[in-house]
Amino acid sequence: MKRSTLIGTVMMLSLGLLANQALAEQVHSLRGDNPLDAQSKEPKSMKWQDDRDPISRDYVQQPPLTPHKTKGYKINKNFNKCLTCHSWANYKEAGATKISQTHFSDRENNVLANIAPRRYFCDQCHVPQVNAPPLVENTFNPLQTIKRH
Ligand code: HEC
Ligand code: HEC
Numbered sequence: 001m002k003r004s005t006l007i008g009t010v011m012m013l014s015l016g017l018l019a020n021q022a023l024a025e026q027v028h029s030l031r032g033d034n035p036l037d038a039q040s041k042e043p044k045s046m047k048w049q050d051d052r053d054p055i056s057r058d059y060v061q062q063p064p065l066t067p068h069k070t071k072g073y074k075i076n077k078n079f080n081k082c083l084t085c086h087s088w089a090n091y092k093e094a095g096a097t098k099i100s101q102t103h104f105s106d107r108e109n110n111v112l113a114n115i116a117p118r119r120y121f122c123d124q125c126h127v128p129q130v131n132a133p134p135l136v137e138n139t140f141n142p143l144q145t146i147k148r149h
Contacts, residue, residue, distance in 0.1 A: 027135055055129050059142040064097075065129035075121055082122045083115070 054067040073081035085094035103119040104112050 029135070052129075058140065063125035066123075066126045067129055070123065070128055075123065080120065080122070086122075087115075 051068040055065050057064055070082075075081060083099075084090055085096040086099050088098050090096075091098035099115065099119075103115050106112060106116050107118065
């Protein structure tokens with residue numbers, strides 16, 4: 001790489017970083033301004049709602065929000081609390097929605113006998129619902145034909 005190109009690249013990267021930083025300063029995530037590798041505490045202001053009817057989804061591909069508390073629900077290598085109610089074996093007895101069939105496919109679309117590893121950590125996608133003000137303004141509107149109620 002020529003020296004001038006190198007300097008150019010470094011400058012562009014720094015500008016990109018600055019722009020990212022500017023964005024990061026506008027949007028305050030719930031974990032505060034902690035770097036990702038630092039421990040964060042659950043924000044004090046957050047009040048989890050009591051169990052209630054699910055808020056309807058805005059579009060079909062949206063992971064439904066969790067309409068109940070999940071405090072203390074452990075998910076680790078050996079145990080997944082969510083599956084004790086949401087697995088196909090247990091959902092009926094628990095009166096819970098069974099996990100989606102999509103959760104059994106790996107990313108090559110092979111259908112597995114058990115939940116796909118990429119879907120194992122449920123709270124990666126399913127978060128408890130809460131009546132919080134949006135972090136950023138959003139004017140999203142779903143296509144009416146595939147709107148989910
Ligand atoms: C003790 C049983 C139980 C456990 C454990 C449990 N759930 Fe549920 N869950 C339910 C029931 C019952 C419903 C249905 C509530 C309703 O429709 O009003 C539900 C609903 C949901 C829904 C909404 C589904 C939809 O179609 O709207 C999601 C998402 C969900 N749970 C995620 C989770 C996650 C993630 C965990 C683990 C962190 C978990 N649940 C653990 C019983 C449980
Ligand atoms: C990578 C993201 C992701 C993970 C991880 C994940 N889900 Fe989902 N889930 C989704 C999406 C997206 C949908 C809606 C579209 C679909 O059905 O695939 C969904 C749908 C659901 C539904 C509704 C099914 C229905 O018939 O309406 C339930 C219940 C559910 N998930 C439970 C779980 C549980 C329990 C886990 C953990 C064992 C889990 N999910 C892990 C993304 C995820």
